Amino acid sequence: MSDLTDPRELVGALVTELPEWLPTQRWFAGKDRPITGVRPLSTTVLMAGDPLLLHLVVEVKQDDRREPYQLLIGSQAHLPEYLGSNWIGTEKGLPCYEATGDADLTSKLLDLIAGDARIGSLRFEREPGAELRGGLRARPVGAEQSNTSLVFGHHYILKLFRKLTPGENPDLRLHRALHDVGSKHIADLLGSITGELDGEPVTIGMLQKFVSDAVDGWAMATTSVRDLMADPELPPDEVGGDFAGEAQRLGQAVASVHSDLRRALGDEIADEVEFDRTVKAMRDRLDTVSRAVPQLAEHAPALRAAFEKLREAHGPVSMQYIHGDLHLGQVLRCVTGWLLIDFEGEPAAPAAERVALRSPLRDVAGMLRSFDYAAHQMLIGHDEDDPRLTERALEWARRNRSAFCDGYAKAAPETVGDPRAHGDLLRAFELDKAVYEVAYEHANRPEWLTVPLASIARITAGGEQP
Ligand SMILES: Nc1ncnc2c1ncn2[C@@H]1O[C@H](COP(=O)(O)OP(=O)(O)O)[C@@H](O)[C@H]1O
Ligand SMILES: [Mg+2]
Missing domain, CATH: 3.90.1200.10 (Aminoglycoside phosphotransferase (APH), C-terminal lobe)
Structure with a gap:
């Protein structure tokens, strides 16, 4: 894609497609009423150029209800056929798609956590003492319901929380607490991704050991x-x-x-x-x-x-x-x-x-x-x-x-x-x-x-x- 395309412009056009697209997603929790508006709250470029990988938080308005959701958006000039089913819309001449199914792009998320990276308001972190290997490709778990989980090789599973609530997600909080007292009945916690919402930190992802024999x-x-x-x-x-x-x-x-x-x-x-x-x-x-x-x-x-x-x-x-x-x-x-x-x-x-x-x-x-x-x-x-x-x-x-x-x-x-x-x-x-x-x-x-x-x-x- 041309580096001249401003991601914010792309997102500005893309959000107009979301009122129709969001209700088709299994994890979308607001299927009980029509969407009356979607506006971007934050856009972070995780990979620039072609392909482009954006992290997007949008506010979904349904009458008086307003809820933030997290999206991972990919865009590339020539969309491979296998990604076509994730297509959201073509904006500024560029096909835009839901990127959690694109292993070439999602491997970046693990690399960012392994490298304790910070990009814009996003903080990628390993848990203390966790050793991670990067460079692994990911596939989404088929069975997910409320969220989207990605499995990296046979090693790790990264859960991306879809509907966001300001503060530390209880999933992360309780896993940390249980890890600290040595619980034998949880999968090891390895890392997290934190963003910002209403000026407060918000958990957007949690990385754990993937239990491949489960x-x-x-x-x-x-x-x-x-x-x-x-x-x-x-x-x-x-x-x-x-x-x-x-x-x-x-x-x-x-x-x-x-x-x-x-x-x-x-x-x-x-x-x-x-x-x-x-x-x-x-x-x-x-x-x-x-x-x-x-x-x-x-x-x-x-x-x-x-x-x-x-x-x-x-x-x-x-x-x-x-x-x-x-x-x-x-x-x-x-x-x-x-x-x-x-x-x-x-x-x-x-x-x-x-x-x-x-x-x-x-x-x-x-x-x-x-x-x-x-x-x-x-x-x-x-x-x-x-x-x-x-x-x-x-x-x-x-x-x-x-x-x-x-x-x-x-x-x-x-x-x-x-x-x-x-x-x-x-x-x-x-x-x-x-x-x-x-x-x-x-x-x-x-x-x-x-x-x-x-x-x-x-x-x-x-x-x-x-
Ligand atoms: N540590 C793990 N090892 C292996 N599989 C896992 C692990 N964590 C989750 N899964 C698989 O991923 C699915 C979704 O995970 P879950 O945490 O329940 O997400 P959701 O919030 O979407 O319900 C689970 O039903 C399970 O099959
Ligand atoms: Mg579950």
Whole structure:
């Protein structure tokens, strides 16, 4: 490209394409309403010339909502065909594209971190003591949802946070804290990228060791469910692929991370204000979702009663930093054991809530919900009313939920102990999570709506104990 093209002019033209392009991206969180404007907040040239690599932060306006997003833009005079699917628009005669899929350009990001570079307001940094080798090509991870992660060779994984929130991202903050106390259940933290937003530092990237021998918990659990369904006559502990041993080790790993987080960052006892806030948040969510999903409304009285029970918790309830969005897709099994990933919190929750001190039982509840999901997803598209299959699914869920709690109790923070000793709390957290799932399924996968709704019916009828 001509060096005379001013990147700011290019960006000025490009942002007019973004209201149409952004909603086509999986990570774009604002699909619920139309975009009314996009304006650039900062543009940083990472590679000048042809090809050009720009780091761009834009503000996306949707009526009164304004949210910053991060983009990586490539531009070159002759766009190779394989990059065509990432094309955003042709501006000033130059094809511009989403560059996270361009290995020739993204290798630059690793080199910048390895070199502790500063470009404009961007700070690329290695973690203290981390040795990095540069010159590696990257491919984007296929499974990402809220963000975009790039894998460099078999060595590193760089997560680029898409929606930005001023300050240190909880994912980075909690990984650093866990690293400092020597947690065995996280992938090594190796570096970060920090930018600037509203005059404050903002985390835009996090580099970790790529665990190349890892399988995610969801894949392992659903394989086990399939084995059980295939052999409906065999007792669960005789079926190939029984998951209970893994579920127990996973419970222990989660408990150990909670204990480490408490050791690293402390805890506090929840007071009445905290309970009021929590119950109110649960009721508000229930009201909002009930308006959108009529099938939920019939459970509303029982749900409200379960949320109120929180206030009757016996004994002090300890609040501390937790994972915040724990499910089987956020844990990896590698040769040395289970790892927890993605400490950013629930994607739809407001940032203030995501970094709040919360009960570790919330994470336990998240994982219990996930066991339920793993068991019941197998019934979708099959004969959902086949009582034998349904009983098999319930059996799998009961067995693994209970194994998970056994494992958790072994390494739990002393403030928590066995999660089953906090039945009312755990039930309220599980139901709150299920209400969130109802909203999610309603918006994204209506055929899955029966999974959280059936759980809500079972739990509120008293038929489901962890
Ligand atoms: N350290 C790692 N080693 C191997 N794979 C990883 C690692 N971290 C993340 N992944 C893979 O990348 C996917 C997305 O990572 P995650 O941190 O959950 O990002 P997101 O915020 O987009 O959900 C994970 O589901 C997992 O498959
Ligand atoms: Mg994730």
